[in-house]
Amino acid sequence: MSAVSVGVDGAVCTLALNRPDKLNALDADVYLGLRVELERLSEDPRTSVVVITGTGRAFSAGVDIAALATARPAGGDSQAGWAQRRHAMGSWQRLLDLLERIPQVTVAAVQGHCVGGAALLAVSCDLRIGADDLQVRIPELAIGIPLTWGGVPRLVRELGLPLARDLVMTGRVLDGPSALAAGFVQRLVGRQELEAATTALVGEVLAMPPGPMAITRAMFSAIGRDRLGPASWADPDILGWSGSEAESREAGGRYASRTVGGERLPD
Numbered sequence: 609m610s611a612v613s614v615g616v617d618g619a620v621c622t623l624a625l626n627r628p629d630k631l632n633a634l635d636a637d638v639y640l641g642l643r644v645e646l647e648r649l650s651e652d653p654r655t656s657v658v659v660i661t662g663t664g665r666a667f668s669a670g671v672d673i674a675a676l677a678t679a680r681p682a683g684g685d686s687q688a689g690w691a692q693r694r695h696a697m698g699s700w701q702r703l704l705d706l707l708e709r710i711p712q713v714t715v716a717a718v719q720g721h722c723v724g725g726a727a728l729l730a731v732s733c734d735l736r737i738g739a740d741d742l743q744v745r746i747p748e749l750a751i752g753i754p755l756t757w758g759g760v761p762r763l764v765r766e767l768g769l770p771l772a773r774d775l776v777m778t779g780r781v782l783d784g785p786s787a788l789a790a791g792f793v794q795r796l797v798g799r800q801e802l803e804a805a806t807t808a809l810v811g812e813v814l815a816m817p818p819g820p821m822a823i824t825r826a827m828f829s830a831i832g833r834d835r836l837g838p839a840s841w842a843d844p845d846i847l848g849w850s851g852s853e854a855e856s857r858e859a860g861g862r863y864a865s866r867t868v869g870g871e872r873l874p875d
Contacts, residue, residue, distance in 0.1 A: 611627055619656040619814060621649060625667070631721055633671065634700075646703070656712055659717060660716050667726055667730065669721045669723050698843065700757050701757045704758060707733070715733060715737065718730050719802055722744045723747060724751075731763060731766045734828065737805055738787055738793035739784065739798065743784075744782040746779060747863060750859065752860050753847060753850040759840075
């Protein structure tokens with residue numbers, strides 16, 4: 609079973625995180641599946657809309673902590689040098705950059721848990737529609753690392769500085785209505801209505817003339833990237849350094865034993 613399932617319907621490509629037994633936790637296979645498809649889509653002007661969603665009960669429970677703990681160094685080489693390790697640490701950040709640069713309008717359809725890196729995946733999309741069972745949380749500090757992947761400037765860009773600061777520094781949960789009020793999603797529907805409402809939203813985008821829409825999407829994308837600024841250039845270094853600290857490892861272990869919304873995190 610592919611970690612990212614791909615569906616194509618005319619000018620629409622749907623990328624579904626497909627590890628439902630792990631609440632679609634993000635791991636190397638999900639990364640590779642998304643990267644391959646986004647690189648392909650970056651050279652496919654015939655596709656107008658890309659939808660990113662998750663199968664099952666959750667959009668994604670965020671990074672698979674257990675898989676991360678047992679991951680080998682970049683390229684599987686135990687002798688990987690500093691530059692190689694740094695490059696590997698920046699892989700998801702580069703993926704989110706790529707998602708923001710592809711020519712298509714991007715739509716995130718989110719339900720259930722939307723945690724950490726999964727929330728950053730969602731806010732890297734142009735339009736976001738959520739189910740009313742949505743629970744958004746940024747738990748990186750509890751895991752023992754500063755928020756990376758360009759997450760701080762992305763959240764500030766989409767939600768504003770005060771709310772981004774609150775979410776990152778407290779780890780509190782945004783439920784569906786709160787996520788709508790905050791702008792994390794622009795539309796909120798009942799859980800059973802999410803698929804149909806996403807299809808309707810995509811239809812609204814496709815109803816626009818494709819040329820002007822492509823230009824407008826490129827314009828908003830450029831403005832959004834400019835607002836990221838230089839704030840995240842050191843994120844790979846911060847991530848690598850944090851992982852080497854005992855405090856970080858201990859916090860990560862504690863977090864992995866916790867539950868999210870009454871459900872045990874994937875292990």
